[in-house]
Amino acid sequence: MKHKAKIIAAALAAGMTVTLTGCGGCMGCNGCGGTTVIDTISRSNWFTATSYNGIQPTFIEGHDNFSPEIITYGVTYDDTFASNEHFALDYKDGEYTTEFYATEYDWSTAPESYADSKVKTEVVYVFKSKLDISVKYKMKKSGAESDWFKDSVETVSYFRAAGKNLSPVYSHQKIVSTSPAGYQPATLEDAYRAINVTYENFYSYDCEKVLAYTTENGKTESKEHNLTKLNAALFDNSSLYIAVRSMKLSSTLSQAITLFSTAAGGADTYAVAGVESPLTDTERATFTEKLKAQGLYESTAKEDEEDKGVQSTAVTVSYAGGNLRGSSQTIWYAAITDSDRNVSRATMLKLSVPISFGLGTLNYSLKEIQSTLWNG
DSSP: OOOOOOOOOOSSSGOOOEEEEOOOOOGGGSSGSSSSOOOOOOOOOOSSSSSSOOGGGGGBTSSTTTOOEEEEEEEEEOTTOOOOOSSSEEEEEEEEEEEEEEEEEEESSSSSTTOTTTTTTTEEEEEEEEEEEEEEEEEEOOOOOOOEEEEEEEEEEEEOOOOGGEEEEEEEEEEEEEOOOSSSOSTTTGGGEEEEEEEEEEOOOSEEEEEEEEEETEEEEEEEESOOSSOOEEOGGHHHHHHHHOOOOSSOOHHHEEEEEETTTEEEEEEEEEEOOOOOHHHHHHHHHHHHHTOOOOOOOOSSOOOOOOOOOEEEEOOOSOOOOOOOOOEEEESOOOSSSSSTTTTEEEEEOTTTTTOOOEEEEEEEEEETTTOO
16 A cells, blocks of 8 residues: 555544554563563553453453453544545544454464464454544535445454553454545545555564565565664554553553554554543443443442532544654544442543544444443
């Protein structure tokens, strides 16, 4: 794929087609290949006790009382701050679903020389996501409009426990998108391009390299990338929202990470930062009820005090490498108020993703918690 935009997005909306993959804290060490010291920044913020570094048995597929986390988000378009003077777009029928659990990974499926001869299987996390949404384009001067196009993005990633910095094992992304092609198109047909691309990434057991496959227009290309010289923990883009969820979530969070993107051609530095951006009263009330219905919220209000609902922590993720500055997205998680009794599990509540070329924003809002890992 020729387009190499420096845009981070695991929910690859509006053709934000990057695949960010990588490794950090491989196999429990402090750096990939032992050549670079990288602090462990991950904790199990999805468990009751956030300090637990392993994977709870009931979160592992096939075990007794197995219970995955499955959440659906509604996706809506906001053009309030759209600044493009030449064309506009619209979205409808947006839905984003995530599934998070653990399973046994079969290392025999990895390419030759990527597995450890002594290890046949390994218990790892799995994070899946699926975005379905329809988009149309309109030229502002001529009024010409396109048909509605159906976009979809499906991802799956396998990665290790928090005690091993969520170091990646495998990821796969399938993107079918009608995406903005530039800021000032001459015609309606120039405003968008059709994308149908698949990325598949295999990481070596020692996390020193990744073999990345790109399939587009019936042609598959592969390239091996060295991961031994890193200055910050590296995560897979398909597990980005879990990686951020695992950090010390607060308004003062400031964490540099490295993200590897097949589409962008290599590894880049990104900044994760806490921000003061509270939910609206309506959002907080809605999210509180959905969490409460699954046992993920308990009021901490004292007698005669009003229950103000779930507290949240907002975090931005933005490109920070070189002179190019990519769009930043904002993620809202349920705040961790007690690390030993983490009732709300740092559940992702909302996600705001700017669309390239000044075309507005897509907002992902918690719609339904279908299943929870509360008993894990």
